[in-house]
Amino acid sequence: MVRFAILGSFEIFNESGVCELTAPKLRQVLALLLVRRNQLVTLETVVEELWGADPPKSAQTTAQTYIYQLRKTIESEGLAPDSRELLVTRPSGYMLRVEPTELDLFVFDEEVKSGRRLLEVGRLQEAARQLRDALALWTGPPLAGVNRGPLLEAYAAHLQEQRLYTLELRIKADMLLGRDRELIGELRSLVAAHPFNEWFHGQLIMALSRAGRRNEALDVFHSLRHVLDNELGLLPSPEIQEIHQNVLLVGKGPAGG
Structure with a gap:
């Protein structure tokens, strides 16, 4: 074949x-x-x-x-x-x-569509498994070993975005399944690799907070705010600021809450 x-x-x-x-x-x-x-x-x-x-x-x-x-x-x-x-x-x-069976990208696209549909209807275990299978098809940066002109360069960037989107869907499924502690190490790696990606930062802040590591969660927020301000002259998005406020509110709750 x-x-x-x-x-x-x-x-x-x-x-x-x-x-x-x-x-x-x-x-x-x-x-x-x-x-x-x-x-x-x-x-x-x-x-x-x-x-x-x-x-x-x-x-x-x-x-x-x-x-x-x-x-x-x-x-x-x-x-x-x-x-x-x-x-x-x-x-x-x-x-x-x-x-369709002759190109890994075909298989990846179909598995992502299936995983997204499963996530939308709340079949979280199946969604996480399907999305994990899709990501397992990746062995490295796309089109590695090929000289890339303007068209292939643009397409490789598009594929990287598709992989990140799929990774976000899989992490979302795992978060909804309550796998916060299991995700902390992976999310730390992703934050280090994508220092301007606020979504990854937000998931890490929530995972740390839910694991009872409130100070570490706040440190992640302050680090992101520092990077965005110094490098881009921006403030964290309203979504990240809301996550930050939620962490602060948890800290003001009853002991152990």
Whole structure:
């Protein structure tokens, strides 16, 4: 079975195992066709990805050569099972025809949709498990090992945002399940990696407060306020300030409350 992986190291698998596609430009063209899977990609789009806004005079001819070489590789490596035409040429461009089970991104998208629906209807255990499975498909930064022009660079940033969104959904499910203490270490790591992400800070503040670690929760708030003020000249959002007030109110409650 043919499989393509872009959620981490860019890899191609055929019936024999890993397909070694080492030529950088061929990897870049294939990656572009994969992220635009089942859509027409014009020759001009390929040129833009490979050379940006300043292509050489021979760019279109060279890009067509890369497409030809990619087609030959698809044939020689058996990447088109059952004689299916994987790379289709149209008068105005090219299309890579990929089935849902052949691309990890397809699987990720479906699992995230399912997890979000489960979360919306309150099936928290199933939602957390489904979202955890989706995140497990990631092996590192997207499209690792591929030279990225302007189009792939933008798409990689989009994929990173999708991963963060999914991570937020999974953490939300775990918080609703009362797994506050279990999340503290992970949230501390996320706050360190994303110092301007107020949502992660807010979850950490709440998790610490619910675990009875009120002083640490307040320290996280003050650290965030300091970073936002020094680096961006901003105050914490109203949502974070409300979380902060709630922590203060808990501290004024009955002992042990």
